[in-house]
Amino acid sequence: MTSSTKPARSSGNLFEAVAQSGSTLDEHVDALVERSGVTIERIVSTGQASPPGFWYDSPRAEWVVLLTGAAVLEFAGDPRPHPLKPGDHVMIEAHCRHRVAWTSDTEPSVWLAVYYP
Template identity: 70%
Template sequence: MPVTGNLFDIGSTQGADERFDTLVEQGGMTIERIVSTGQASPPGFWYDSPRDEWVVLLTGAASLEFEGDPQLHALQAGDHVLIEAHCRHRVAWTHETEPTVWLAVHHEAGV
């Protein structure tokens, strides 16, 4: 039987933490929905994944920061970015009053 859902059915988004929902995990690929409501990466924290990550912002707004790049990269609904493996990055800001819904696809580097 097919597994169905709705990316925008996020329920309650109150709380201090972002919400991570794994939608598919198969063959070295993970697709997840992330819901942010004002969260940002902790000071000094950098994501450093061994896999490539393609992410699209579905709703809300956010800014990403990449190590060694002083410019913040603002994202709004519809914007996407491919973050190559070991490209150190962090979430600098997400919208505080409107849920920011991300769709992230993690896969083996170079695939």
């Protein structure tokens, strides 16, 4: 295969290497797919949260599902925290300001995030 030839398919396991990712102090993000303005990421959080006062404000919409662990999201203008457990998913429209208030530090929180225009 030459360097300009792309494989016809790719595969993997969303939970593979989670233990190694969880052993670091940083959140781990893997871009699984990036095509035509769509990005699919696997994110492994181990106790990370958004910095105080920080809000995500993406020009793209985001659909996210929590596969393992636990987390809490906050949305600007909504005083209620939004706790997530495995299987919970959230549709976040473009420019909806949000933040990760908390993720479990006792087990990895594995997210699958889909960003699109």
